[in-house]
Amino acid sequence: MYEAIIVGAGFGGMGAAIALKRMKIDNILILEREDGLGGTWHVNRYPGLAVDIASVTYSYSFEPNPYWSRMYAPGPELKKYAERVAAKYDLRRHMRFNTAVEQAIWDEKAQVWNVHLATGEVLVARYLFTATGFLSQPKVPDIPGIETFAGKVIHSAKWDDTYELRGRKAALIGTGATAVQLVPEVAKLVSELTVYQRTPIWVVPKVDGPIPKPVQFAFAHVPFAQKAARLANSAYLEALMVVGVLHYKQARATNKGAELLARAHLRNQVPDPELRRKLTPQYSFGCKRPTFSNEYYPTFSKRHVTLETTSIDHIEPDGIVTVDGRKSQIDTLILCTGFDLWDANFPAFEIVGRQGRNLGKWWRENRFQAYEGVTIPYFPNFISLNSPYSYNGLSYFWTIEMQMKHMARLFGAMRKRRVKTFEVKQLPNDEFLDRMTEKLDSSVFYRGDCSGANSYYFNQHGEAALLRPTPTASGLWEAGRFPIDDYAYS
Numbered sequence: 001m002y003e004a005i006i007v008g009a010g011f012g013g014m015g016a017a018i019a020l021k022r023m024k025i026d027n028i029l030i031l032e033r034e035d036g037l038g039g040t041w042h043v044n045r046y047p048g049l050a051v052d053i054a055s056v057t058y059s060y061s062f063e064p065n066p067y068w069s070r071m072y073a074p075g076p077e078l079k080k081y082a083e084r085v086a087a088k089y090d091l092r093r094h095m096r097f098n099t100a101v102e103q104a105i106w107d108e109k110a111q112v113w114n115v116h117l118a119t120g121e122v123l124v125a126r127y128l129f130t131a132t133g134f135l136s137q138p139k140v141p142d143i144p145g146i147e148t149f150a151g152k153v154i155h156s157a158k159w160d161d162t163y164e165l166r167g168r169k170a171a172l173i174g175t176g177a178t179a180v181q182l183v184p185e186v187a188k189l190v191s192e193l194t195v196y197q198r199t200p201i202w203v204v205p206k207v208d209g210p211i212p213k214p215v216q217f218a219f220a221h222v223p224f225a226q227k228a229a230r231l232a233n234s235a236y237l238e239a240l241m242v243v244g245v246l247h248y249k250q251a252r253a254t255n256k257g258a259e260l261l262a263r264a265h266l267r268n269q270v271p272d273p274e275l276r277r278k279l280t281p282q283y284s285f286g287c288k289r290p291t292f293s294n295e296y297y298p299t300f301s302k303r304h305v306t307l308e309t310t311s312i313d314h315i316e317p318d319g320i321v322t323v324d325g326r327k328s329q330i331d332t333l334i335l336c337t338g339f340d341l342w343d344a345n346f347p348a349f350e351i352v353g354r355q356g357r358n359l360g361k362w363w364r365e366n367r368f369q370a371y372e373g374v375t376i377p378y379f380p381n382f383i384s385l386n387s388p389y390s391y392n393g394l395s396y397f398w399t400i401e402m403q404m405k406h407m408a409r410l411f412g413a414m415r416k417r418r419v420k421t422f423e424v425k426q427l428p429n430d431e432f433l434d435r436m437t438e439k440l441d442s443s444v445f446y447r448g449d450c451s452g453a454n455s456y457y458f459n460q461h462g463e464a465a466l467l468r469p470t471p472t473a474s475g476l477w478e479a480g481r482f483p484i485d486d487y488a489y490s
Helices: 011-022 075-088 177-187 213-221 223-246 252-269 273-279 359-365 396-417 426-440 472-479
Strands: 002-007 028-031 101-107 112-117 122-130 152-155 169-173 192-196 305-308 312-316 319-322 327-329 332-335 350-352 382-384 422-424 487-489
Touching: 002 011, 002 112, 011 028, 011 075, 011 396, 169 177, 177 192, 213 223, 223 252, 223 472, 252 273, 273 305, 350 359, 396 422, 396 472, 396 487, 422 426
Parallel strands: 002 028, 002 122, 101 350, 122 382, 152 332, 169 192, 169 332, 192 305
Antiparallel strands: 101 112, 112 122, 312 319, 319 327, 422 487
């Protein structure tokens, strides 16, 4: 039997493992369905892949990397960073790759989790952690005829490095954050590119560039230097997301300022007024995750690139037909259609808790909820790292470190009580849900106009239940000071 099983070997799962090892819990198994660690930075390999949060912020605060090559590091550097962290904290020996989890069931009598693998093997653990990521289940669009397409189909999350794009006639469906990075790179290679846009995205300028060697030296040898850079970027993101988006009611001017910045960026980069009109969102800034780029908008002004805003009717073996009957002949279809967040990812596999409660079914029939974005009533000894109301700010590492602090306080309380089982009480869970709901009422999701956003922030119930609507500092403070008696111990 394992003391803890963690499902997912990305940054969230590694953070949970580090927290456990700090508490002298070493009998850990980390299960990963892919063939390597790093989560999204292992899976994604598409051209132009880079972090969309400045590198000094998109990293563990306790494990800074002074040698990022750019302000926004390319994907391979994040993968190397993950490998370095795993090596330093001796995590790899706990990992089992190419291992898919199908189900986890709480054994009330034995007070353990039975974790069922796709191979039929059943593993037993006292504690279960899910770190399967928010964006881990690629979504293929339900377009009539897509299965008949005779050319090459590539999803951005399953990129084929062996396929030669040069000279191809390509279509790209989707204009989310991934497309903002991918479109300029694909356009450099193909002979023709048609981008099918359902919903335009707000794009703000990207202050990017190589990090000079003297700065890297300062980051490596003057600890406060990198901390100061992290603090400055964190403050910028806090203003952009937490203040301008989550506190929209109280800070409309901040939100409007961000929108005006994005509009000015578009106007400066796209001279054609009709093209600008097509690229201008008709929803409030922040309804979808905003993104940063200096190359996305200018790409659409190139002769061989076409922005198509007419809806797709169907796909034929050699092309795409829009509802007005026009057909674009292509030989390559690129899908930037995102991830199945609320239907397939919460949770990513079946989890059955106390009294036979099925987590996915319960969430969908009631409301998506998790106390402090971490635990759920009727699910003892279970920590959900990708949960409703857990994502704090724009950098996922803030969320990870908030949850690590919560874990440390919770397991510390169990150690003092000399108990092995915890479960969050119903009343604190309900009070937290009510508080999050009340605070979200001030956000752009409910006070702005998100009707045309088609945003993954909203679930089936029409709730924006992904983000925690509190300042990052507040979330971190609460993670280390929540009432210990909010949990029942046995």
